[in-house]
Amino acid sequence: MASRAIFIFCCLIVWSHLVFAYKQGDAVPIYYNKIFSLKNQLTYSYQSLSFICSAQQDARKKSLLVFDQDFRGDRLIQSDYKLNFLENQECKLLCKKTWQIEDAIKVEELIADEYLVEWELDGMPGATVSYTNEAPEHNYRIGFPLGFKKGDLTFINNHVIFQILYTVNTNQFGKYDIVGFEVYPDSISNGECSKKNIDYEFQQVTGRSTTVTFTYSVHWKEVKEDVNAWDPFLLPLNKERHNYALLNSIIVVLLVFSVIAVILLKTIHKDNNNQEDKDFKVYDDADDFVGWRLINRDVFRRPIYGGLLTPVMGSGIQLLIVLIGLIVCLYMGWYHPAQPGSLTRWFTLLYLVGSLPAGYWSARIYKLFRGKSWILNSILTAFVAPCAFLLIVFISSMITWSQQSSLAISFSGWVSIFSIWIFVLLPLTCIGAYIGERCERMEHPSRTTQIPRMIPAKRWYQLNIIRILLGGIIPFAVIFLNWHEFLNSVNKGEYVLSIDNTMLVSILLLIATSEITVVLVFLQLCAEDYIWWWQSFMIGASPAVYMFGYGVYFLVKRTNITGLVGVSVYVLNLVIGCGFVGLCTGTLGFLSAYYIIRKIYSSVKVD
Structure with a gap:
């Protein structure tokens, strides 16, 4: 069906x-x-x-x-x-x-x-x-x-x-x-x-x-x-200004990539002829960066609220598929951003298609966490993100309905939303989760002890909130100019867009988010802090926080929006947009960190 x-x-x-x-x-x-x-x-x-x-x-x-x-x-x-x-x-x-x-x-x-x-x-x-x-x-x-x-x-x-x-x-x-x-x-x-x-x-x-x-x-x-x-x-972009911004973004992404390359060389690279001597030479002058070796029995410990992380991660995978799909369709010319309704229709189609891999990977990670009810997990995957989205839409609709505005969702609109949600999205998510549940359980590279290791006291710059704030700076810098142009064009009632530039900036955003999350999570492990699951997600999602903050600043300083109702509608729409971006980049950060950590601990022998 x-x-x-x-x-x-x-x-x-x-x-x-x-x-x-x-x-x-x-x-x-x-x-x-x-x-x-x-x-x-x-x-x-x-x-x-x-x-x-x-x-x-x-x-x-x-x-x-x-x-x-x-x-x-x-x-x-x-x-x-x-x-x-x-x-x-x-x-x-x-x-x-x-x-x-x-x-x-x-x-x-x-x-x-x-x-x-x-x-x-x-x-x-x-x-x-x-x-x-x-x-x-x-x-x-x-x-x-x-x-x-x-x-x-x-x-x-x-x-x-x-x-x-x-x-x-x-x-x-x-x-x-x-x-x-x-x-x-x-x-x-x-x-x-x-x-x-x-x-x-x-x-x-x-x-x-x-x-x-x-x-x-x-x-x-x-x-x-x-x-x-x-x-x-x-309207065309200012090519010279955006080309300079792209060049700077590419340089920054390459620099962060070089840092990751150094990390991998110091942790994974081995000399097959004399591994013990090689390990000694690599870490003899890097005592500050060997803490990650000490927590090998705790790094894969099941996270707190892991039953919530898997549905959120599944929804993030769903939105990642939507984002990549929209970029591909835009580049192929299958829809036009100025055509009314085309973006919403393609978003809906790709979101439904993405429910299969969302349910699949949510079930795989849930099984990795030794969850007991994959059915409940699949239902949460289909409900957590849409419920949050629809709650905001409902609040916005009630505000606009009180002003007799056409922005209020009509009864037939709500019927359409819930019909697609219940009869298409939920079954597809459950099918994907069933396939993921039938797959063999993934095994961690190292076993976890029953008694958790004590985490050392942290300096101020090692606090989680500091990492989250630092993690969003570089990805936000990559998209800042485009984000500013978007807000400015919406404020003026214009469409300012270059398809090629949009595609390149989106790719750089995803790469920068993935790279900076890996670096900061590795530094967290070096500080012997093994509670990285949620941290990797929040570091990855942090660019959305900067986007929201700049959106509010733009509202106050640059727009002519007046009245409490108009401001409320603007902020709620901003929350929805930044929330979607945060789920995408947060999930990408989590998956990137998990892949690198598995690579490190499966390639380096730790006694």
Whole structure:
């Protein structure tokens, strides 16, 4: 059942990426979506606004998952705009709307908060063209202003010009593909959208009852060159600055790798002709680094709360597969980061696929810890991380629901989440755990004594918290510039991304995390501290702590987000994102440390 569900899900993802061709005269529907603001994190359904031309039909257009739209606050309702393919229209009347005093007040509040309107056509969000110093060619920014202010006066954009870009479909004769949906707003008083004069009056928002006329025009523009419809949504990075950052990161990663190489040479390398003399020569001048040899009977002692470590580690493996899979799919061009919902759909698919190896390795490590109930462990693997994630989503949803925001997860969205969780994710995790339980138990290189060895007193720089803080500096430095650019682009409502740079930085982050965890855990063992299991995970997860800290700093110093609700939504989203990163890097740190420790203690004979 679970495998069939994944197959159907894959087919539907492929179906959602297909481009539907049009012929001349075909009706092209425009969907109302939402209004959003960069100053306020709350989004609202456009159809729910009382001052706009409401659509006659109120049925929501839902995606396969539903919750992928809810996470973005999308509420797609087919509008009453009448568009026919390749038919230009000028100054068409949509409706005349009578405003009450409450409507005018609401409009003024939304325009003061700089709310933008987002509609959709053929799966593409309506966008306005922007020009920047970094990118002189045109780029898209999603949405158009609901209105604008001039001094103390407020005006609403009651006229829109749709410019739809299309290309000839090379596979179907006489048909075309839509590759762009541009919206140019305007404010025109009394519905005189024909603009008989150069100077014309804007539609002012007054604090009294009035009638507002909403109009539109449609222009079709053929694009000759074959372009990706989503590329204009991406702004290019500053190549010189990011190349310098990449070079510095590579140098740092190589330096840490050299430290690991020295560690391995001093612990694993042997002279086959005279091993005893070789060991004496290696450690004669390294007395400060032989503590790890003294704890060989304790280093593989079962950790405290090992029954919780294995589900967390399993979820981390699941997210590692998601991260690597997303990078590969992005590089292969199987999805585009600017396409609405594509990231969520691929994330969900890869997360479900990763549940098999998550259950498998969680069961293998659980069996290594001599756990008694692999079924309970597999259930915890399927529930621990998703429960924490859904708890945060539920809190955020309750906050936004109290403000009547479209960011609140709908009932059908919750049904979709729990259906996938219970009927697909849980069975696949249990199947993977069953396979892992049937495998032969892994054996440690050295036996563990019944009485634990006393851990010597630590100096201040040997404290666990110091190692955790030190462990996150280098990996965070690797991704700092990209993390800053991401936060800055989200704050400005732009997409700043380079696929090649993203792939390289992600790989360097994983390598740096793995290396620094191995070094710090080895130094911990040299201090005769054998409680390293959880420590390796926390050292690996420490870059996420720095990411969260910088995200909060960015919120305070760089963003214009106002209000307790907006700040709460921002922080909760930051917790979710950094939590995912922490699980990935923490698990990678744990696995790296475990592999190196097994290598050391299996290769060096300790009496």
